[in-house]
Amino acid sequence: NHGTMMFVTYQIIVSMASGFEFRGSYGYPSPFKEVMNSLSGIFTIDVVGVLHVDCLGRTNFQHKLLASTLVPIGVFLLDAGYQLGRMAFVGGAFLDGKAFRWFIMFLYFTIPTSCMVVFSSFSCIDFDTDNDLDTTRDVVSYLRADLSIQCEDHSRAGIDKMLPEYRSIFVYASLMVVIIPIGVPAILFTLLWWKRNEIEGRQTRRGGPEVKYLSFLFRLYGREHWYYSTIDLYRRIVLSSVVLSLPTLETVFLLAFTVSVYCVLMYREVGPYWDASSDVLSYVCGWQVVISAVALLLTECLMRGADQGGASTSGSSTEEDT
Numbered sequence: 291n292h293g294t295m296m297f298v299t300y301q302i303i304v305s306m307a308s309g310f311e312f313r314g315s316y317g318y319p320s321p322f323k324e325v326m327n328s329l330s331g332i333f334t335i336d337v338v339g340v341l342h343v344d345c346l347g348r349t350n351f352q353h354k355l356l357a358s359t360l361v362p363i364g365v366f367l368l369d370a371g372y373q374l375g376r377m378a379f380v381g382g383a384f385l386d387g388k389a390f391r392w393f394i395m396f397l398y399f400t401i402p403t404s405c406m407v408v409f410s411s412f413s414c415i416d417f418d419t420d421n422d423l424d425t426t427r428d429v430v431s432y433l434r435a436d437l438s439i440q441c442e443d444h445s446r447a448g449i450d451k452m453l454p455e456y457r458s459i460f461v462y463a464s465l466m467v468v469i470i471p472i473g474v475p476a477i478l479f480t481l482l483w484w485k486r487n488e489i490e491g492r493q494t495r496r497g498g499p500e501v502k503y504l505s506f507l508f509r510l511y512g513r514e515h516w517y518y519s520t521i522d523l524y525r526r527i528v529l530s531s532v533v534l535s536l537p538t539l540e541t542v543f544l545l546a547f548t549v550s551v552y553c554v555l556m557y558r559e560v561g562p563y564w565d566a567s568s569d570v571l572s573y574v575c576g577w578q579v580v581i582s583a584v585a586l587l588l589t590e591c592l593m594r595g596a597d598q599g600g601a602s603t604s605g606s607s608t609e610e611d612t
Contacts, residue, residue, distance in 0.1 A: 299575035301333040303582045305530030310586045313539045316593045334403050351436035358407040359466045369393045390503045405471045405531035411463035412535040414441035471527050479520040489516040515562035525553050543587050550579045
């Protein structure tokens with residue numbers, strides 16, 4: 291149980307750095323940056339990377355987006371097919387059995403990674419064409435996650451034109467936002483709410499056989515706080531994925547800092563966990579996330595100051611030489 295809390299914490303810390311670096315930030319200071327980079331493959335479970343989709347041929351971000359979103363849907367269809375077959379030949383309810391429990395665990399750990407790919411679909415970076423002969427275009431934008439994909443043409447007449455390839459990515463990613471980052475936690479909450487009386491009346495962490503298939507979600511939390519796993523899932527999605535779609539680095543830090551501090555205070559005041567040791571560990575882990583967000587900001591400020599200082603020194607040397 292404590293291992294799950296630690297895993298989720300460092301998944302957030304690693305993913306948050308990816309969000310800052312995605313916006314052009316330096317990331318964590320050394321040597322913590324090197325340590326987090328070495329552990330990123332463990333804490334950010336990349337289903338697409340495990341499948342090595344790029345080995346099938348020439349791929350781009352659009353293929354990565356499809357693979358990251360269709361793999362969870364495909365796993366669900368396989369699980370549903372198995373459950374229907376078990377009902378037909380063995381009997382029992384659709385949600386009984388180990389297959390559905392394993393599928394919930396799969397979603398719990400991999401959904402943030404899939405959401406990172408989805409939300410990175412909405413971040414484009416502008417480039418000045420710097421072409422005096424072309425009077426129709428002033429700025430063009432390319433997808434930050436894949437600079438081979440052009441997002442829009444910003445004409446001098448004030449008309450923005452979304453390119454067909456990016457339009458398909460934008461529409462598909464918008465649909466996936468509804469299905470995965472919003473829909474999956476909402477469905478899990480609905481399942482928990484459906485069995486809330488049995489969960490609240492349980493005498494052990496995992497409860498009786500009637501709620502066994504949901505025990506992974508509520509086993510960490512007290513009887514009256516059975517829904518906190520979905521709140522925590524939304525917290526992980528915001529801190530690891532939503533930050534990728536924000537327009538500036540300043541807004542990324544503001545959202546990450548606000549959400550992380552609010553969750554630390556909320557968890558401290560509510561104390562939603564099953565035992566006191568878990569509440570204490572949650573408080574410690576929450577402050578680790580806050581400190582990580584502050585470290586990312588301070589590192590960025592120091593690097594910007596160093597760059598500006600170097601530029602000023604270079605400019606002064608040039609003037610002296612002339």
